[in-house]
Amino acid sequence: MVRFLFEPGLFSNDTVRTALLLGALVSIVSGVVGVFTVLRGQSFAGHALTDVATAGGAGASLAALSPLVGFIGGGVIGAGAMDAIGVQRVKDRDVATGVVLGAATGLSALFLYLITLQTTTTGSTQSILFGSVFTVAPSTVPDVLVLSAVVLAGVTLIRRPLLMSSISPELAAARGVRLRVVGLIFMVMLAAAVGLSAIVIGSILSTALLIGPPASALRVASRLSHALVLACALGVAATWLGVVFAYDSYYWLGSGRGLPVSFFVVADVAAEFVVVSLVAWRRRQRTTALPESLTVPEQVGWV
């Protein structure tokens, strides 16, 4: 069984090792940022910023700039635009996110078209859009490390006002928290985090790891610290399993073609969510009290 799981050459393969390392890094950043994203009801913004970052990456590629600059820069500009258009009420934010996403995707269409005019290699659209952790160059590892550290440090710094304003904006404002400022800082961190994960693991996985493991963690954790740790653990587990299965699938399916990493990781994320939901359900059956968790009813208006 073990041999079936770990096909020959898995761990001696450099690409795989890089994939595992980068995947873990990105999972941790996504897990931490994702917990707050889910708490603040900003899953749409988180996903939208992934696509915005991808547009930035395509643009950078066109302008012969470093893709990393494009991904992160694009995301940050998008975050700023969303903030400028409207953040006061949940539904205004919805429109702002949708409009920015639409414009950014439109730009993606343009950039990718122009790229295909420039280059003769096929598949560039899909590789930029769907991305793969197997195609990231090992030389990017230091950059990813540094950026991950910056994002994690940033979130840690604003941790307390961020938590307060995510759970009860009114209380936070009464305590003197500058909701607008904290919100904007968080959006920028979010943009950086998803830009980073989009370039490393592709836009599909970026959203999956940002929302899936944190949502699962929040169903069972009653304290923020538990939620953060669990979200990271679930994310890393899903990514590593996904990398292993994707590598193995080349052997399982034969004909030299495997299933993409994104497919397996998302499957793992979904499986985790199901398992965690069952655990939470069993717990609820055993107690009559309402479950304590960090999720907050949607009717609360966020800033």
Add this chain to the structure above:
Amino acid sequence: MVGLDLLEVDGVDVALSGRMILRDVNFRIDHGEFTGLIGSNGAGKTTLLRVLLGLQDVVRGRVLVHGAPMTRSNSSVGYVPQKVLFETDVPVRVRDFVALGIDGHRFGLARRSHHTDDLVDEMLESVEATSFANRRIGSLSGGEQQRVLIAHALVSKPELLLLDEPLANLDPGSAQEIIELLHSVVTDQHVAILLSAHEMNPLLPVMDRVVYVANGRVASGTTDEVVQPEVLSALYGHHVDVLRVHGRVLVVAGGDGHGDSLVADHPPVVVD
């Protein structure tokens, strides 16, 4: 009308998530009566209102409207929630929103006749909302929104209007206006009203009957019958004093050394 009360609550027990919230609730509401549902926060007022709307099942007992069991879409009962959050740019004007009170539950596009328009105008006038009838529902103040919600509920001509803490978020001036408005609704349109509140003093001049909720139980009758030390002590399960000063009422736990104010929302009494 002989025999059938408008609303009869008979031996009702209500439970939520396995916990008993209300036990042995009995009271009646007659046509054209103004009843206050009084109790502190968490006492079960909203739960009881949901039962009366047919949205909450009872463990025991029954709720009868005109002698028949209450169902979910009973048009004799109208409802005014405490506060609805409308986005500022929702493209619905006050008069459009009131019109939805007539037919918002019917399928199909709106078919507005002159009759419906007149009805809406009439309702807007009765709640004194004509001056802002063309404004968006998301741009209203608390007091204005209450009026509009009342008009929305009244336009379908219910016989009983249920209001969930309509005064809670209003300043005393607006609260007084709403109370007077509701009183005129009762007298002019002969609609019975049951409104929940945690402070009964503003309602004393207009209330015909009180349904007092405390400790999972209910006492009902006229204010003089219910707001008595013996009745309320039995309800709370320990000694309670009732003080009347200048037409206002204060219910206070006392005599057994605990000294907490049960209905904590009453301001301290200043004898002047």
Add this chain to the structure above:
Amino acid sequence: MFSSFMTNAWLSGTIIALLAGSVGFFVVLRGSAFAAHAIPNGAFAGAAGANLIGVNPLVGLVVFALGAAFGISALSRRTRSDVATALALVMMLALGAAFLATSNAYEPAVNALLFGEILGVSSSELLPVALLAVVCVLGLSTLYRPLLLSSISPELAVAKGVNVRVIDVAFLVVVALSSALAVPVVGALLTFSLMVGPPAAARIVTSRPLRALALSVVFSVITLWAAVASSYWTNLPIGFFVGTMSAGVYLVARGWSLAQSRRPRGALA
């Protein structure tokens, strides 16, 4: 631009914009832009799957769009709706990626599905598209009043006896069908733009529901016409124009309302 081979583009585009504008009025009202974005992406996965097993892509589009809609509804019972939408979205996209990897998908075809292709609807497909569009419009008209009420205040709708859950699901089904129709022309990634930008602009301009609905349709159709024309003249993908022009319409409306509020008024509103 108006030659016979472009007729289909104009016809199908107009039908789609009509639908998107009407559906979009409610999408914006309900704050469902995320779902409106997720469902067409689901449809895309369906097209990829249909391609893989050699079935008519329209079938794949419709089946997966409906699947995404029902998936979002079902998940929304267990967790908050934006998380449900995100999870449904990534699962669809992952499936789509898997389908693409295992089939020999022709890249320009994939691009067309993602970013739109004005000639995406052939003459033979025009009739089924028109019929499905009529079904959607009829569906929306039937749902109009209870949908409007439950979108503004679910609480009040429930108190009036409206089955809000059924209305919610029915609405998502209409979104799904509209998306399936729009994807071949406007592209999976940009379909939702027509459902967000123009309706959001319409509701800034007018405060009356039916007028806002009509204006949503008008703005949406004008945006699409401008996009088709621009795409024809510049040979750039139509998705680029749809995305940026939808955003543009909204920003213009916002600017207009800002200008209105700054101007001193003669009489109080």
